[in-house]
């Protein structure tokens with residue numbers, strides 16, 4: 317019989333627990349949650365400026381950390397738009413332009429389709445350059461880590 321009594325006490329206190337929580341809530345007035353966009357602005361406010369980052373000055377490229385790494389962009393990309401009809405990056409990086417602009421020509425790998433066939437111009441899957449290439453910045457790591465440059469580049 318003792319166990320049954322114990323169970324009754326347990327069940328009753330479980331049932332009453334939410335009630336005591338409600339009472340505690342009543343003491344504090346309800347505070348509305350402040351909703352924010354991912355960019356930290358009010359959700360009903362205007363769109364935050366997407367170019368809200370520091371454009372680094374043109375400097376020497378930071379060396380790659382592994383050979384397959386898309387090289388970082390060592391110059392500003394402000395105003396370098398990539399649209400359906402025009403790709404500003406190719407204005408300098410195309411094989412037909414690199415000699416006069418002094419830019420590195422796009423890699424040969426950028427002319428391959430996903431299935432491995434070769435194109436005579438930039439492959440659609442490499443068209444949106446900034447999907448892979450980002451402007452470089454000398455930012456310190458946010459989290460301590462033991463990352464080391466790949467063997468082949470040490």
Ligand code: HEC
Nearest residue numbers: 377387388389390393396404405408417418419420445449
């Ligand atoms: C006005 C000409 C110009 C435009 C436009 C331009 N670049 Fe460049 N880019 C250069 C030059 C010149 C270099 C070489 C700089 C150096 O090696 O010091 C370079 C270097 C680079 C590199 C480093 C290559 C390496 O060898 O490590 C990358 C990556 C790159 N650019 C990507 C881009 C992307 C992506 C865009 C478009 C958003 C772009 N560039 C637009 C002129 C340009």
Ligand code: HEC
Nearest residue numbers: 384385386405409420421422423425441442443444445448
């Ligand atoms: C899907 C990812 C991806 C996209 C999109 C892409 N790249 Fe690359 N890019 C790479 C990788 C990875 C490398 C390094 C390995 C290689 O050469 O393929 C590279 C290498 C380069 C290099 C260095 C070539 C060299 O000889 O050292 C340049 C310059 C470059 N890309 C420019 C561009 C430009 C300009 C565009 C847009 C027209 C572009 N990339 C689009 C991934 C990408």
